[in-house]
Amino acid sequence: MRELGLVLLCLLRISRKGVQCNGWSVHVPSDVTGELGKMVILPCTFTHPYKTFDRALTAIWRIKEPYNGTVIFKCVSQSSSELCKTAISHKNKYKLLGNPRHKDLSIRVDNLTWSDSERYFCRVELAGDIQDKYESRNGIKLHVIAAPRIINITVSSSRDHTFQARCTAEGEPAPALTWTGPPYSNLSSTSSSSHRVTKELRSLTHDGKYTCTAVNSHGRAEGAVYFYRIRASDSSSFMILIFVPLGIKVVILLVILSFTLFSREGPPSAPASLARSQLPECTYENFDR
Helix, strand or coil, rough: HHHHHHHHHEEEHHHHCCCCCCCCCEEEECCCEECCCEEEEECEEECCCCCCCCCCEEEEEEEEECCCCEEEEEECCCCCCCCCCEEEEECCCCECCHHHCECCCCCEECCCCCCCCCEEEEEEEEECCCCCCCCCCCCCEEEEEEEEEEEEEEECCCCCEEEEEEEEEEEECEEEEEEECCCCCCEEEEECCEEEEEECCCCCCCCCCEEEEEECEEEEEEEEECCCCCCCHHHHHHHHHHHHHHHHHHHHHHHHHHHHHHHHHHCCCCCCCCCCCCCCCCCCCCCCC
């Protein structure tokens, strides 16, 4: 009965902690959260039954599934006096933080992207004994979070000559989108894909500024677009406003040019007969007569 009790206790410990009955265990948190564009640490520690060990040690991290998942990080230490040298670091974004010789396999993941939201599994291997290989079974689920960000906001027209305003935002959790601005119809549609959401306003009828607001538990973001329709009467007024001042300027320029030419030529010269000095009139008399 005592042996049966030990077996049941061993099985219970395996189901809860992943602890092996021969003295090995791997300890990881079930979930870790990191922010988009920043770094996050994935903790992993282990225990072993040896007081000392100087054999070659290999630390491995996989994603998606244990044992057969894609290897994203691997380092090897040949002896207790040698650091674990990186052999694999996918996209060079994984760095070893812990010391495997001190039972710590923790790594750092840099520049988080949406694709990093995966389940991660750590593994330790000791050379010599085929049984000295242990891996976390449940792994760590990495959650990438982000405050909302407006990535696109536009106004476009359709074939039926109606106008639509469209707003696309991303964030995690996926943000809720709302439109505010001039009165608009209740015709709208929303579509989402993973961490991205799009909301469209249909049949815009009023000119003005339309504002899109994206909100989730980590923050909010706003974007705006201006909608103005050009009407025929407005076009005529616009042409008048352009060409009337232009015509006035042309007339003023012609007047100035004429005045300049007149000033250079001077006043018209007088006729020769008038310019010649006139002789005084005299009376001739013949006194002999």
